[in-house]
Amino acid sequence: MINWSIIIEMLPAFWRGLQITLILLCTAGLAGLALAVPLSLARASSHPLLSWPVFIFTYILRGTPLLVQLFIIYYGLPQLDIVRQSAFWPFFRDPFFCAWLAFTLNTTAYTTEIFAGAIRNTPAGEVEAARAMGLSRTQVLRDIFWPGAWRRALPQYGNEVVQLMHATALASTITIVEILRVGRDVYYNHLVITESFGMAAVFFLALTVVLTLIFRILEKLFLRHLDPRDSANVSPSETTKVTVNA
Amino acid sequence: MFHGYLPMILDGLRVTLSVAVVSLAVASVFGMMGAVAKLSASPVLRAVAGTYTTVIRALPDLLLMLVIFYGGQILLNTITQAQGWGYVDVNAFMAGTITLGFVFGAYLTETFRGAILAIPRGQIEAAQSIGLSRGQVLRNVTIPQMVRHALPGFTNNWLVLLKATALVSIIGLDDMMHRASLASAATREPFTFYMIVGAIYLAITTVSILGLGALNWRMSRSLRREAVG
Numbered sequence: 027m028i029n030w031s032i033i034i035e036m037l038p039a040f041w042r043g044l045q046i047t048l049i050l051l052c053t054a055g056l057a058g059l060a061l062a063v064p065l066s067l068a069r070a071s072s073h074p075l076l077s078w079p080v081f082i083f084t085y086i087l088r089g090t091p092l093l094v095q096l097f098i099i100y101y102g103l104p105q106l107d108i109v110r111q112s113a114f115w116p117f118f119r120d121p122f123f124c125a126w127l128a129f130t131l132n133t134t135a136y137t138t139e140i141f142a143g144a145i146r147n148t149p150a151g152e153v154e155a156a157r158a159m160g161l162s163r164t165q166v167l168r169d170i171f172w173p174g175a176w177r178r179a180l181p182q183y184g185n186e187v188v189q190l191m192h193a194t195a196l197a198s199t200i201t202i203v204e205i206l207r208v209g210r211d212v213y214y215n216h217l218v219i220t221e222s223f224g225m226a227a228v229f230f231l232a233l234t235v236v237l238t239l240i241f242r243i244l245e246k247l248f249l250r251h252l253d254p255r256d257s258a259n260v261s262p263s264e265t266t267k268v269t270v271n272a
Numbered sequence: 273m274f275h276g277y278l279p280m281i282l283d284g285l286r287v288t289l290s291v292a293v294v295s296l297a298v299a300s301v302f303g304m305m306g307a308v309a310k311l312s313a314s315p316v317l318r319a320v321a322g323t324y325t326t327v328i329r330a331l332p333d334l335l336l337m338l339v340i341f342y343g344g345q346i347l348l349n350t351i352t353q354a355q356g357w358g359y360v361d362v363n364a365f366m367a368g369t370i371t372l373g374f375v376f377g378a379y380l381t382e383t384f385r386g387a388i389l390a391i392p393r394g395q396i397e398a399a400q401s402i403g404l405s406r407g408q409v410l411r412n413v414t415i416p417q418m419v420r421h422a423l424p425g426f427t428n429n430w431l432v433l434l435k436a437t438a439l440v441s442i443i444g445l446d447d448m449m450h451r452a453s454l455a456s457a458a459t460r461e462p463f464t465f466y467m468i469v470g471a472i473y474l475a476i477t478t479v480s481i482l483g484l485g486a487l488n489w490r491m492s493r494s495l496r497r498e499a500v501g
């Protein structure tokens with residue numbers, strides 16, 4: 027049934043497609059993460075001048091299809107004279123840059139809301155207790171506030187990274203040869219499903235499994251205190267130490 | 273304004289909304305079947321439903337759409353040719369709605385499963401013990417409460433599904449996105465037309481959030497009274 031010669035012939039192309047997908051995922055994911063940290067602080071702030079502009083940004087980005095955002099950046103922006111005459115014009119002519127920009131803005135919006143939710147759910151007593159123990163503001167932020175928020179955000183953030191990986195398939199619509207584009211090209215050349223889209227599906231499935239495993243390990247590392255089997259194994263001396271500290 | 277292309281875009285909005293609503297109906301059917309299968313006693317049904325939700329949720333929407341569209345076409349023609357019926361062209365609207373419905377059915381399966389599990393077991397037992405039939409229990413006890421528990425997840429899935437309708441232009445449906453690309457090509461103003469499409473999507477999202485939020489508020493009023501009392 028399966029035509030293995032097509033698969034073997036196209037394997038190098040799929041391999042290059044995988045690399046493009048991974049580069050898009052990593053660059054957009056890291057940029058989104060870096061932007062979401064300050065933005066989520068502003069979003070969770072009680073000051074309306076800080077939280078509202080961020081809310082409007084995330085609302086618009088989360089309320090419109092990513093494909094529309096991608097087309098506005100790639101096809102739409104060149105219509106504007108300001109863009110064509112600016113120093114950034116060479117960037118906006120590049121489909122890869124446009125895809126990266128669209129994915130970064132989109133994942134920033136979702137990640138900001140996830141982090142802002144985690145920040146809002148910080149128990150006030152946790153921060154108050156740390157302050158009462160004499161920790162400085164920076165110490166509270168670094169040792170209490172951010173680690174707690176990160177732990178609360180981690181499961182949802184893992185989902186968002188998988189969603190971002192799936193979203194990179196849209197880059198195929200603006201001429202970028204990532205995994206799905208390779209699959210489509212094989213389909214148009216040979217008119218076979220399994221060897222084209224089936225192969226692309228295998229790659230995406232594998233990426234989903236790997237990402238899920240990575241986040242499961244991260245959750246094990248950061249959320250170990252919630253594992254009932256682990257806390258059951260705490261030795262008596264450790265229990266006493268905890269009680270004394272509390 | 274907009275070189276007279278606005279009516280054409282709004283006509284495409286009708287297609288987009290029809291795709292979204294019909295897909296949601298198809299997805300609800302797949303979701304309900306999936307949820308019942310996942311909660312059934314039969315290991316085969318559970319395995320089928322488990323594979324369905326896991327595989328669908330692990331793949332990009334666009335890939336699934338292309339696979340089901342092209343794959344479905346090939347499959348259908350293999351069958352019709354074997355029967356001697358000749359070539360059948362798959363209708364793009366049907367292909368789009370069935371695909372979106374099948375994909376989002378996997379997400380709704382989880383929503384519905386959770387909603388059924390959220391109903392206290394004792395209520396169903398109580399209904400059975402006062403002599404209600406299986407159908408009556410389902411109609412009068414399970415479904416009304418399931419709707420309330422499922423509504424937040426259902427709202428979320430509707431919002432994601434709505435945005436996914438932008439993809440149907442890729443498999444040849446004449447929706448808002450496709451109209452915008454035609455208008456862009458004719459006027460050389462892609463920014464204007466894609467911004468209009470974006471604004472329309474944002475408006476539908478906002479109306480959906482407000483409407484379904486109000487519905488959720490109404491449906492959970494018994495819970496609020498409990499919380500106050």
